[in-house]
Amino acid sequence: MDEYHLSKAGSVFKLKYKGRYFCFASAHQVESANYDYDQLCLLNYDTNNLLTSNRVVFAERLVDGSSNYDCLLFDFTESVSGGRLAKLGWYEPDQFFNDSQTRKPLLACAIGYPSFRNEIDYVKNCYGASPNIVWGEETKTAMSDRLAFTPTPQIEFDPIGMSGGPVFGITQESDRLFLFFAGILTNATRSKFNFFPLRRIRHLLDHRQ
Numbered sequence: 331m332d333e334y335h336l337s338k339a340g341s342v343f344k345l346k347y348k349g350r351y352f353c354f355a356s357a358h359q360v361e362s363a364n365y366d367y368d369q370l371c372l373l374n375y376d377t378n379n380l381l382t383s384n385r386v387v388f389a390e391r392l393v394d395g396s397s398n399y400d401c402l403l404f405d406f407t408e409s410v411s412g413g414r415l416a417k418l419g420w421y422e423p424d425q426f427f428n429d430s431q432t433r434k435p436l437l438a439c440a441i442g443y444p445s446f447r448n449e450i451d452y453v454k455n456c457y458g459a460s461p462n463i464v465w466g467e468e469t470k471t472a473m474s475d476r477l478a479f480t481p482t483p484q485i486e487f488d489p490i491g492m493s494g495g496p497v498f499g500i501t502q503e504s505d506r507l508f509l510f511f512a513g514i515l516t517n518a519t520r521s522k523f524n525f526f527p528l529r530r531i532r533h534l535l536d537h538r539q
Contacts, residue, residue: 338450338457341442341495342370342404343514346420347535353383353404354531356493356516360402370404374415381415384408387534400516401526403534426501426510432527433510435499438479439465440515440523442495444487461495462487466523476524477513489518497525 340359345352355370371380387403409415426433443461450457464481471478479497492515499512513525 338443338448339445339491340448341461341492341515343494343496344372344406344420346422350405350407351410351415351417351420352535353406354494354496354514355402355404356514356526357400357402358516359491359493367402367404372406372409372415376416379414381406381409399530399534401514401531401534421496421511424508424510426508427528427532430529432477432512432529433499433501435468435479435501435510435512436507437465437500438468438497438512438523439463439499440479440489440492440495440497440518440525442489442492442515444489445491446487448491462489462492464489464492464523469522471522471524473517473524475527475530476516477527478522478524480522481520485520487520489520489523492518497523 340355343354345354353370353372360367360370367386368382371382373380383404383406385405387405406415410417410420441461441463447462448457464485466479466481469478469480495515497512497515498509501508501510511528513527514531515523515525517524
């Protein structure tokens with residue numbers, strides 16, 4: 331069995347969809363860190379065991395003919411069904427999940443772990459457990475097949491490492507506000523957060539083999 335050093339890098343999003351349990355990560359963060367696909371793992375907080383996925387879905391150029399699917403899908407269904415990972419903590423599709431287009435949000439927010447604070451302290455035997463949350467307003471993107479928002483106020487830290495984390499939007503129906511899942515963060519700077527839209531994520535999930 332190969333031996334790996336334990337490290338924390340990048341962000342992921344855990345989703346339960348049609349009875350299966352998936353973890354999203356951006357392809358570029360896996361490739362840039364030179365990880366093997368069997369190195370991504372989730373922690374069982376009750377047992378302190380680390381579990382890897384039982385398969386990875388490679389979507390580039392396969393789902394809709396495009397080559398910019400900066401998104402990987404890790405399937406943890408076997409670990410959850412077998413009781414090795416908890417069934418709690420997986421996001422379940424909201425009432426807007428099947429919309430044909432991502433709704434225009436009143437506000438957007440991204441959740442993830444920037445690299446500057448996403449480290450394991452082996453001296454104190456701990457790590458930063460809380461992610462950063464960045465709020466902003468919708469803006470245009472220069473990237474194809476992406477949506478974007480501008481952080482408000484502008485952030486002072488480098489958001490590198492937040493890729494793979496979820497992006498949510500707030501919408502209003504009548505006199506009520508709703509939070510909805512909008513996509514996966516893929517490219518972020520201090521002035522603009524670009525993300526992979528929900529409609530393409532749903533396409534990936536529905537066309538997995």
